[in-house]
Amino acid sequence: MTESAATMPWLVIREDDNGNRYRVGRYATRAEAQQVADRLHAREQRQLYWVERVAQ
Numbered sequence: 001m002t003e004s005a006a007t008m009p010w011l012v013i014r015e016d017d018n019g020n021r022y023r024v025g026r027y028a029t030r031a032e033a034q035q036v037a038d039r040l041h042a043r044e045q046r047q048l049y050w051v052e053r054v055a056q
Contacts, residue, residue, distance in 0.1 A: 009056075012037045015048040024049070 008026035010033035015021050024040065027033035030051060037049040 009054045011052050011054060012040070013050055013052060014040070015050075017046060026054075 008028055010027040010030050012024040012027070012033050013021055014024050025033075025036060027036065030053075033051040037051050041047070041049045
């Protein structure tokens with residue numbers, strides 16, 4: 001595991017209408033990542049955002 005994965009283990013992922021997935025950002029806590037995902041989803045309701053942990 002890289003140092004950044006150890007200190008920022010939570011990702012926000014976006015999936016567009018075509019099924020393409022993009023990493024939006026890395027965060028230190030699940031709560032922080034979920035807050036970002038919720039905020040983005042509220043602005044862009046056609047996009048799907050979710051939180052996942054980096055595999056160790």
